[in-house]
Structure formats: C-alpha cells, structure tokens
Amino acid sequence: MPYSREHKQQSRARILQSAYRLFSTKGFDNVTVDAVMQDCSLTRGAFYGHFRSKSELYKEALTFAASNSKLADRQPEGLSPREWLSQLLDGYLSLEHVAGDRPCPLAFLATDIVSRNKETHETYAHVYSRMNQLILDYAGKNSGTNEQDILSLTSMIIGAVAVSRTIEDKQLVQQILSSCRQQARVILGGI
Amino acid sequence: MPYSREHKQQSRARILQSAYRLFSTKGFDNVTVDAVMQDCSLTRGAFYGHFRSKSELYKEALTFAASNSKLADRQPEGLSPREWLSQLLDGYLSLEHVAGDRPCPLAFLATDIVSRNKETHETYAHVYSRMNQLILDYAGKNSGTNEQDILSLTSMIIGAVAVSRTIEDKQLVQQILSSCRQQARVILGGI
DNA sequence: ATCTAAATATGATCTTTATCATATATAGAT
DNA sequence: ATCTATATATGATAAAGATCATATTTAGAT
Numbered sequence: 001m002p003y004s005r006e007h008k009q010q011s012r013a014r015i016l017q018s019a020y021r022l023f024s025t026k027g028f029d030n031v032t033v034d035a036v037m038q039d040c041s042l043t044r045g046a047f048y049g050h051f052r053s054k055s056e057l058y059k060e061a062l063t064f065a066a067s068n069s070k071l072a073d074r075q076p077e078g079l080s081p082r083e084w085l086s087q088l089l090d091g092y093l094s095l096e097h098v099a100g101d102r103p104c105p106l107a108f109l110a111t112d113i114v115s116r117n118k119e120t121h122e123t124y125a126h127v128y129s130r131m132n133q134l135i136l137d138y139a140g141k142n143s144g145t146n147e148q149d150i151l152s153l154t155s156m157i158i159g160a161v162a163v164s165r166t167i168e169d170k171q172l173v174q175q176i177l178s179s180c181r182q183q184a185r186v187i188l189g190g191i
Numbered sequence: 192m193p194y195s196r197e198h199k200q201q202s203r204a205r206i207l208q209s210a211y212r213l214f215s216t217k218g219f220d221n222v223t224v225d226a227v228m229q230d231c232s233l234t235r236g237a238f239y240g241h242f243r244s245k246s247e248l249y250k251e252a253l254t255f256a257a258s259n260s261k262l263a264d265r266q267p268e269g270l271s272p273r274e275w276l277s278q279l280l281d282g283y284l285s286l287e288h289v290a291g292d293r294p295c296p297l298a299f300l301a302t303d304i305v306s307r308n309k310e311t312h313e314t315y316a317h318v319y320s321r322m323n324q325l326i327l328d329y330a331g332k333n334s335g336t337n338e339q340d341i342l343s344l345t346s347m348i349i350g351a352v353a354v355s356r357t358i359e360d361k362q363l364v365q366q367i368l369s370s371c372r373q374q375a376r377v378i379l380g381g382i
Numbered sequence: 383a384t385c386t387a388a389a390t391a392t393g394a395t396c397t398t399t400a401t402c403a404t405a406t407a408t409a410g411a412t
Numbered sequence: 413a414t415c416t417a418t419a420t421a422t423g424a425t426a427a428a429g430a431t432c433a434t435a436t437t438t439a440g441a442t
Contacts, residue, residue, distance in 0.1 A: 029221070033429080046389070046390045047431095107302075109302060114217075115217055158353070179340070198409095223400080224400065225399075237420040244401085245401095
C-alpha cells in the first residue's frame with residue numbers, strides 16, 4: 001500500500017478548502033482547476049483522482065462549506081439559543097464576513113449558482129432550507145417569530161452580504177450592515 | 192453617407208437589449224459575444240463597431256437596464272407615491288420578475304458583478320444608490336420611514352429575488368416572496 | 383533492498399471564444 | 413448610374429483551460 005492510509009482524504013479536504021475559498025470569491029468561471037490545485041500545492045493531474053469534473057468539485061465544495069459554516073458550529077455553553085443567534089447574526093452582518101472570512105455560499109454564490117447544474121441547485125436549496133430551519137430553532141418556535149418572518153430575515157441578510165460585497169464605499173457598507181442588524185432584531189422581536 | 196442616420200443607434204440599442212437579457216440570466220462568462228449578436232440578428236464582426244470589448248458591453252448593458260427598469264418608470268397619474276411604491280414592490284417581489292421579466296440587475300447580477308472591473312462596480316453601486324433614493328422618495332421622507340429602514344428593505348427584496356431565482360420549488364419561492372411583501376409593508380409602516 | 387499499488391505530476395489534445403484583418407453590403411450625395 | 417464613407421459580415425489568429433494519456437513518486441509489505 002502506498003502513502004499513508006489517510007493521505008488521500010487529507011488531499012481531498014485541502015482541495016475542497018481551496019476550491020471553496022476561490023469559487024466563493026471569484027465564481028465558477030474565474031477559477032481554473034489549475035488554480036485550485038496550485039492553491040493547495042498539488043497539480044492538475046492529481047485532481048482527476050479526486051473528482052470527476054470541475055462541476056462535481058463545485059458541488060462538493062458547496063456541501064463542504066455548508067458543513068463548515070458558523071451556523072453549523074455548536075452553540076457555546078453558557079449562551080442561550082437567542083444569545084447565540086444574536087452573535088451569529090452580528091457575525092454574518094459584519095465586514096469580516098463580507099471580506100470573505102468563512103463566507104456564506106448563499107450570499108457569495110447567489111447568482112453564480114444559477115448557471116450550474118440541477119444537482120448543484122438542489123444542494124444550494126438544501127443549504128438554504130437548513131439555514132432557515134436553524135434560525136427558526138434558535139429563535140424559538142413559541143417566541144412570536146414564525147417561519148414567514150424567518151424567510152424575510154434570511155432574504156435580508158443574504159441580500160445585505162451579497163450587495164455589500166460589490167460596494168467599495170466602506171462607510172455605505174457599514175450602514176447597510178448596521179441597518180440590517182437592527183432590522184433583524186425587530187423581526188425577531190428583540191433579543 | 193451610408194445607411195440611414197439612426198441606423199447605428201438602433202443597432203446599438205438592439206445589442207444592448209439582447210446583451211442585458213442574456214447577461215442577466217446567464218452571467219458574463221456564460222454569454223459569448225457571438226450569442227449576443229446572434230440574438231439580435233447581427234454578427235460577430237459588427238460588434239466591435241459599437242463596443243471596444245465585451246467588458247464595456249457589460250457595463251453599458253447595466254446602465255441601459257437601470258434606465259429601462261420599472262423603478263425608472265414615471266409614476267402613473269391617479270396614484271399616490273405610496274400606492275405606486277406598493278405596486279412596484281409587488282412587481283419586484285413577483286414570480287414574473289424572478290422568471291426574468293425586466294429583471295433587476297441588482298438582484299440578477301449580484302455576485303456576477305464582483306469579478307468585473309472597477310468601472311462596472313461603480314455603475315452597480317450607482318444603480319443601487321438610485322434605487323434606495325427612489326424608494327425613499329416614494330415612501331415620503333416624513334413618513335416615519337428613514338434611510339436606515341430603506342437599506343434593510345432593499346437588502347431584503349434584492350436578496351429575496353436573488354435567492355428565489357435559484358430555487359426550483361415554486362411553492363417555496365411563493366412563500367419567500369409573499370413573506371417579503373408582507374415584511375416590506377411592516378418596514379414602510381403600512382401602505 | 384526491492385516490489386507494488388495508489389497518489390501525484392507532466393505533457394499533450396481539443397474545444398471554446400475574444401479579438402483582429404479583411405471583405406462586402408448599404409444608401410445618401412453627386 | 414456611380415461613388416464613397418459607414419455599417420456589417422466572414423475568415424483567421426491566438427490564448428485559455430478542461431480533460432486525458434502517460435510517467436513518476438511514494439511508503440507500506442515482503
């Protein structure tokens with residue numbers, strides 16, 4: 001047996017990490033297979049030992065990102081669900097997030113997804129539903145916040161991050177994010 | 192002098208219209224210069240008599256779309272600004288819009304824009320500011336709705352349309368749009 | 383030390399596509 | 413009718429990039 005037992009798994013994880021970082025900041029067509037492999041210090045040829053195609057990589061990277069998102073992080077002890085949700089929203093609606101720190105695929109790939117294949121659309125939709133469900137859980141089902149409210153909330157925060165990413169005027173971006181942080185609290189009935 | 196006086200202007204307009212329709216639904220990289228020209232029954236070569244490059248076309252198409260958007264339409268007589276705004280929001284948050292009828296570049300190109308050049312970013316930012324300003328004007332500055340509220344409103348409607356476009360479950364899309372229509376009225380203090 | 387299957391690297395190939403150089407068509411002016 | 417500047421079309425070029433075929437490296441087992 002060649003190489004250590006987990007070697008390939010580790011390579012695969014590195015490829016996915018590089019891929020997601022590049023895809024989410026540049027979009028599918030502005031990232032070459034070469035670029036991804038160079039980013040994780042491998043080469044073109046090795047790629048096809050891990051993935052069937054660039055499309056498959058994109059879909060897998062999307063799944064990878066979703067399971068590594070802050071939303072998927074465990075709620076820290078000592079925080080109530082609502083406090084944790086409050087922190088999550090502040091992180092989501094932050095300059096750091098907009099700058100590309102563990103970016104949310106829902107916002108960063110919003111329009112890039114449209115040109116991908118059906119499987120990828122389904123993956124995206126799944127990630128979206130999961131975000132809504134998680135926020136609903138944290139908000140508390142008997143809190144006066146219902147599923148409708150959550151749908152408008154997620155539209156708002158996804159839209160805010162997507163738009164903010166394109167705007168170079170940092171002050172305006174801060175205003176957008178701050179307005180949405182405030183509005184989020186209104187929707188959730190105060191935290 | 193060859194051709195009629197306005198011939199070239201008309202061709203240019205046709206190119207821009209085709210370009211915007213294609214770019215907004217497929218994104219920059221999934222639209223070839225050939226495809227645009229064929230869409231308006233011209234050919235590749237003629238393109239460079241009108242635009243210096245594909246990038247320039249994209250930017251011009253964005254400007255073109257903004258000035259042809261429903262938001263730029265004149266307010267119909269017999270409607271108050273708030274009634275007109277209400278109709279605009281319902282149109283924006285509709286299945287028809289999501290399906291691509293006179294689509295809003297802010298939503299349809301949200302992440303595609305990021306990879307474009309600085310000039311294009313500025314154009315996008317300009318369109319964005321204009322949308323906020325128009326909505327603020329229609330809402331009425333002394334109505335209890337302030338600029339902050341508008342920023343969260345536009346984030347929400349842009350996000351809703353951007354996300355909806357990727358989701359194939361029509362029922363879910365209707366829920367998203369409906370939730371946002373409702374939330375929009377809350378933000379605007381009832382219409 | 384050597385052998386071997388798995389992992390990775392290297393060197394094509396083939397397609398797509400933006401852009402350019404050149405040719406043709408158009409319709410007003412003479 | 414013909415001439416001409418402008419608009420449009422056609423064919424060529426060249427670069428980029430996904431994928432494949434083939435070679436090389438790796439490290440556990442013998």
